Amino acid sequence: MSSSNRLGRGLDALIPSDIDDFVADSLPQELKTDENNISKLNPADILPNPHQPRSEFSRSDLDGLAQSIRQHGILQPIVVIKTNAGKYQLIAGERRLRAVKQLGLASIPSIVRTFSEQEQLELAVIENIQRAELKPLELAIAYTKLVEQFNMTHEAIAKRVGKGGSTISNSIRLINLPHAAKLALQKDQITEGHARAVLSLDNSTDQTILLEAIIKSKLTVREAEEFTRKLKAGNQAEVPTKAKTIRNQHSALTTSLGKLLGTKVNVMPTARGGRLVIEYYSDEELARIAGQIQGQD
Numbered sequence: 001m002s003s004s005n006r007l008g009r010g011l012d013a014l015i016p017s018d019i020d021d022f023v024a025d026s027l028p029q030e031l032k033t034d035e036n037n038i039s040k041l042n043p044a045d046i047l048p049n050p051h052q053p054r055s056e057f058s059r060s061d062l063d064g065l066a067q068s069i070r071q072h073g074i075l076q077p078i079v080v081i082k083t084n085a086g087k088y089q090l091i092a093g094e095r096r097l098r099a100v101k102q103l104g105l106a107s108i109p110s111i112v113r114t115f116s117e118q119e120q121l122e123l124a125v126i127e128n129i130q131r132a133e134l135k136p137l138e139l140a141i142a143y144t145k146l147v148e149q150f151n152m153t154h155e156a157i158a159k160r161v162g163k164g165g166s167t168i169s170n171s172i173r174l175i176n177l178p179h180a181a182k183l184a185l186q187k188d189q190i191t192e193g194h195a196r197a198v199l200s201l202d203n204s205t206d207q208t209i210l211l212e213a214i215i216k217s218k219l220t221v222r223e224a225e226e227f228t229r230k231l232k233a234g235n236q237a238e239v240p241t242k243a244k245t246i247r248n249q250h251s252a253l254t255t256s257l258g259k260l261l262g263t264k265v266n267v268m269p270t271a272r273g274g275r276l277v278i279e280y281y282s283d284e285e286l287a288r289i290a291g292q293i294q295g296q297d
């Protein structure tokens with residue numbers, strides 16, 4: 001199955017948790033990971049990655065991970081590169097390595113790569129990202145994988161994909177959207193600009209109010225930003241006049257169509273256009289409605 005096909009299956013399968021699986025179709029056979037490629041290494045022989053973008057790790061998170069490893073073992077191996085000194089340099093999995101050292105375990109499952117293999121894998125990931133027609137949230141997840149599993153900085157990603165560092169940072173921030181906003185973004189009910197307006201609000205209640213206003217009243221990004229400023233100021237935010245007019249027009253349209261067709265009709269705005277939903281409750285009613293639309297008696 002191609003990566004682009006996998007990416008179209010919804011939020012729960014946007015990008016596989018294992019970055020190797022994400023790029024599997026782009027890799028030569030000898031680089032594909034299987035159980036035979038996993039080694040047991042002494043944690044003391046593994047050096048930290050000097051380019052690790054995260055400088056601080058929560059003590060409580062490490063304690064929780066250590067407890068999970070104690071009970072269930074390590075579910076995903078770390079990734080290392082063998083150095084000339086007979087040691088290994090960590091590429092991905094610093095939290096797992098720290099937790100294993102905390103537990104005092106004698107070994108940790110590891111995927112050992114050469115520098116050339118690692119570079120080839122990074123290139124395959126970048127090429128897949130550039131080739132696939134990813135939606136904003138899918139891109140955010142892909143960039144996050146590059147940060148987490150390749151220890152790439154936002155600036156390094158930006159250079160590789162030909163975009164600005166702030167563009168990458170803003171994209172990755174979409175991961176922090178509330179679940180309802182993620183769904184709306186994935187379904188094209190809101191744009192990335194709308195999503196950034198939602199993210200600018202700290203209060204989850206205000207985020208919900210804004211999201212509902214954007215979808216129901218079809219706010220432009222500029223209107224959403226103005227709506228956001230009023231919410232931040234503690235003022236009662238009102239739907240802009242233009243959006244109110246559009247909503248009233250939609251209401252009149254659905255009422256008129258509903259009477260004409262003898263059933264319930266809804267307009268569902270999206271970020272670009274919308275959907276007209278005509279409800280029916282039996283095959284016979286569907287045939288009747290179709291006949292009316294076609295001008296039949």
